[in-house]
Each structure stands twice: as C-alpha cells, then as structure tokens.
Amino acid sequence: MKVTVVGAGNVGATCADVLAYREIANEVVLLDIKEGVAEGKALDIWQKAPINLYDTRTIGSTNDYEKTAGSDVVVITSGLPRKPGMSRDDLISTNAGIVKTVTENVIKHSPEAILIIVSNPLDVMTYQAHISSKFPRTRVIGMAGILDTARYRAFLAEELNVSPKDIQAVLMGGHGDTMVPLPRYTTVGGIPVTELVDAEKLEAIIERTKFGGGELVKLMGTSAWYAPGSAAAQMVEAIVRDQRRVFPVCIKLEGEYGIDDCYLGVPVILGKNGVEKVIELDLDKDEKELLATSRKHVLEVMAVLDK
Ligand SMILES: NC(=O)c1ccc[n+]([C@@H]2O[C@H](COP(=O)([O-])OP(=O)(O)OC[C@H]3O[C@@H](n4cnc5c(N)ncnc54)[C@H](O)[C@@H]3O)[C@@H](O)[C@H]2O)c1
C-alpha cells in the first residue's frame, strides 16, 4: 500500500512517522512546497528504521506530484495552523486555496485514492476537497472526531485514574466550539460514564474538550500535532487494513440525521472503500438541538467558501 501525506509540517511529519514505524503502509511519500523539507524529514524517518525496526520506505518530495502517483490514501495536512487569539475559521481564506490546489494535483496522479483531510477549518476544507476532487463522498473524509474524542477520553481517564484504553466515547458535529460530545454514549469498561462521574464534573470535561485545540494553541503558540498526526494515521490504518473500525469522521451528510447539505462529524464504519456506512444514532431532543447548532455554524463557514 502506498500513502501520501501532503504537508510535511508538524501534523504531516508526525502522521508519516506513525505510518512508517507502525508499518501501516509499504511506502509513504511526504510532500511539501518548501524546498527540501519533505525530503529531509522523510530521510530522517528512514534513518530511524534500523533503530525502531520497521521497513516502510519513506520518500520526500518538493511539490513533485509524480512521486505520489498511484497512492491508495492521501492525507492532506497542508495549510496554516492557527496562532493564539485566532479561531480555526480565520484560516479559511489561505487554506481553501491551498487545499484546492493540492487536491487538484493529488487526483491527477492518484484518481482512485481515498482522501483524508486534516487542514482547518476542517469541515469546510473537507467540503473544498470534495468539490475539487468530485470523488464520491465516501472517499473524501475529514479527520477531527478521533482527535476530539481522544481528548475527551484522555480527560476522563485522568479524572477517573483509569487507563484511557477503557474509555469508549462518541463525539459528533463540526470540529469547533460547537462540537457535540455524547455522554449518553460514553462508557468506562462498559459502565456508563454517568455512573462514575458526577454531572458537574462531566460538564467541565465536555467544555474542556470543546476548547481542547485552543488550550494547546495557547500553550504552544501553534496547534497540536502528536495526537492529530496519530489520529490521521489511525484512519489510514483502518482503510489500508480494511479494519471496519467505528470512528467519528467528517463526511457530507446525504439525509442522515435529517441533514443533506452539510459536512459534519458522525460515527461511520471505516474500511477499504473509505466510509463503508454512516451510523445513525437515535439522538434525543437535546442532542439533536446541539447537532443543529453545530450544522448552522458549519453552514455559515461553508457559505464563506462559496463566496
Ligand atoms: N483536523 C484537525 O483535527 C487538525 C489538528 C491539527 C492541525 N490541523 C490543521 O492542520 C494544518 C497543518 O497544521 P501543522 O501544525 O502541521 O502546520 P505546519 O505549519 O507545521 O505545516 C503545514 C505545512 O504545509 C505546507 N504547505 C503549505 N502550502 C502547501 C502547498 N500548497 N503544498 C504543500 N504543502 C504546503 C507548509 O510548507 C508546512 O510545512 C493546519 O491547517 C492546522 O490547523 C487540523
């Protein structure tokens, strides 16, 4: 299997590294517009192979899409990250142009690829890649839900002093402050979280999750990369190994949840064809209202792109 990662910055290089050391693909191409950077990072990852014992070939490319030809999966991380004080939506004007150009180049050389979008604002960049590629919606998906859910699970594991492995959760909606964590679908080793964490504490964890990206931007002056890069690699793994994992991913909704005009995070089955199935949960009234608010926000940013 061949995987391309576009953008050799913090998230892209982390993703390529995880893909290599976990041998998720045979070949990983890392591409960036900055001269030499992708080649350097790909070489560095390759030189780690004898230490960490893997044989995935990593190849760097400065904007030469020939090297990406025939990729099975392409992860798009190219674009500006936000700085303290910015919202993800503030990135739209620069990143929309980047994602459009990159998608057009990628599909010329890999017409059968599955595209995983990471650049922000995530839901709208998934929209951009979908309209630029004209691929079926099941092959143009955005990474955010795994990351947001991981933050929620990590905070819960810390609160309960248990392994993060035992926390299962679902989180829906747009990748922004209006995301929708679902405590009703959160369990700790099979036990409903509401039996273990009191309502006030759970609400505080949900609020921290919603602003989890911003918390890191404030600390580091740029946005996160270890968890985002690993989350994107986990999506690649589900696809190339046809694992049929159940993850929240961003996809264009076509009637699911009564929505047919918006790109939102929803639980799906992820396998060799990309999204194999969108899972429809039976949301209660409050959850539906939260999802409607999230949809409204994403639609507003989609309208900015349309202009
Ligand atoms: N979806 C998520 O959950 C999530 C998580 C983290 C970051 N992000 C987003 O991912 C993007 C990348 O973040 P980062 O921290 O890696 O940023 P970064 O600045 O470290 O890396 C971005 C890279 O993209 C490259 N690039 C820019 N234009 C390009 C083009 N036309 N072709 C190829 N490469 C190009 C840059 O040269 C740079 O190396 C940002 O938009 C950030 O907001 C999303």
Ligand SMILES: O=C(O)C[C@H](O)C(=O)O
């Ligand atoms: O917060 C950001 O700007 C980056 C990313 O979307 C994240 O949630 O870490």
